[in-house]
Amino acid sequence: MKSRLRNVLVGVTALGMAAVGYVGGKEGLKLVSYPDIVGVWTGCYGETKGMHKGMKFTKGQCDSMLIDSLVDHETGMRKCLKDPDAIPDKSYLAFLSNSYNVGVGAFCRSSMARLANAGDLRGACNALILYVNAGAKKNVRGLVLRRTDERKLCLEGLGKWEPFSSSCARSACPPASSSGCWPFTRACQRFATFPSPIASPWCGN
Structure with missing residues (x-):
């Protein structure tokens, strides 16, 4: 391989x-x-x-x-990726970091892999921010920080990085829209309930 x-x-x-x-x-x-x-x-x-x-x-x-x-x-x-060599280096590294952290099986079953294989690399990068739990522990601060940074690296590889707050502030971003908007909808709903010290990294503040 x-x-x-x-x-x-x-x-x-x-x-x-x-x-x-x-x-x-x-x-x-x-x-x-x-x-x-x-x-x-x-x-x-x-x-x-x-x-x-x-x-x-x-x-x-x-x-x-x-x-x-x-x-x-x-x-x-x-x-589990259809065309891994079409993925830019930074985005590839972000997905690899996630695979190392959560395990290959979890990555291959994830929305990240599904969106990448559908040709929506931006959506795959944005989906990184959904994986912040560890067992029964929800919204683990260290994972929130790590996923925020992995998402940034991933989108930098596509030349499309922007702070999370800008994404959440969009008015025209319905859950079923293209280009990976739906992970923002779920993540924005999730971080809205976080304690302030955890919410801040997600919002790009």
């Missing part, structure tokens, strides 16, 4: 290095294993595979583990 992160000629590509920096920065680095927000044993940059209590790592081990895991997630993500 083709990878845009690593190839046999140059090893890790420029996009691969960008992915390590971006996703690694979002996940944070921890050199010991720990239970995550839903109790799953995790280590390094959010890695869960093979993790258990009491593990320790070096940064070099974590960096190597991250690129391997990113390529694995990329492989799964590409399988």
